[in-house]
Amino acid sequence: MAILETRRLILRPFRQQDVDLMSELMMNPDFMRFSLGVYSREQTLEFLNKLIGWQNRGLPSLFAMIFRNTAVLIGYCGFYHQHIEQSDDIEIGYRLHPHYWNKGITTEAARAVRDHAFRDLKLPRVISLIHYDNIPSRRVAEKIGMTFEKEILFRGSPTQVFALIREQWLAMGAA
Numbered sequence: 001m002a003i004l005e006t007r008r009l010i011l012r013p014f015r016q017q018d019v020d021l022m023s024e025l026m027m028n029p030d031f032m033r034f035s036l037g038v039y040s041r042e043q044t045l046e047f048l049n050k051l052i053g054w055q056n057r058g059l060p061s062l063f064a065m066i067f068r069n070t071a072v073l074i075g076y077c078g079f080y081h082q083h084i085e086q087s088d089d090i091e092i093g094y095r096l097h098p099h100y101w102n103k104g105i106t107t108e109a110a111r112a113v114r115d116h117a118f119r120d121l122k123l124p125r126v127i128s129l130i131h132y133d134n135i136p137s138r139r140v141a142e143k144i145g146m147t148f149e150k151e152i153l154f155r156g157s158p159t160q161v162f163a164l165i166r167e168q169w170l171a172m173g174a175a
């Protein structure tokens with residue numbers, strides 16, 4: 001799996017040794033906003049093992065978001081496999097340590113992930129699933145060029161599907 005670099009970030013594959021730092025993040029209710037709830041250490045390990053399993057099978061997965069200045073793991077951004085209304089989709093997903101919110105960091109990461117999806121992995125389409133009330137997440141999706149596609153019920157919550165297809169990405173001139 002590739003390593004992506006941006007001005008402030010390194011996006012690298014997850015490893016099992018990330019469990020302590022990731023567990024600290026996933027125990028934080030702000031980091032886990034708009035999810036089913038915080039994770040225990042065991043749940044975090046299970047989550048990491050799933051991501052590492054995808055990596056090992058050559059499948060798209062989430063990247064660990066490393067803040068270059070301090071070399072600290074501050075969140076994740078990358079690909080997550082979703083099955084929605086009978087179709088398999090690749091989601092661009094992201095969560096960031098609250099200390100770093102509203103500095104454009106996730107947008108910076110998600111742009112690199114988006115370009116990797118279309119330029120290197122040749123994916124036809126990526127989506128983001130966004131809770132109706134999650135304005136920051138919607139802004140990130142919009143800033144990377146995604147547009148609203150439809151509303152679905154996802155894990156019991158009204159959820160907006162944002163999407164970007166390869167042709168739209170090419171038209172953005174980001175290739």
Ligand SMILES: CC(C)(COP(=O)(O)OP(=O)(O)OC[C@H]1O[C@@H](n2cnc3c(N)ncnc32)[C@H](O)[C@@H]1OP(=O)(O)O)[C@@H](O)C(=O)NCCC(=O)NCCS
Binds near residue numbers: 100101139
């Ligand atoms: C969603 C999340 C990753 C965004 O990360 P971030 O690095 O702060 O995002 P950015 O700084 O790139 O962009 C955030 C945008 O939301 C805007 N925003 C934040 N709070 C807002 C509010 N209450 N009302 C309106 N806009 C808001 C910011 O102004 C910014 O938009 P702008 O550049 O147009 O000004 C972060 O908020 C997070 O981790 N939230 C909890 C987990 C989560 O919800 N993940 C997504 C699940 S789908």
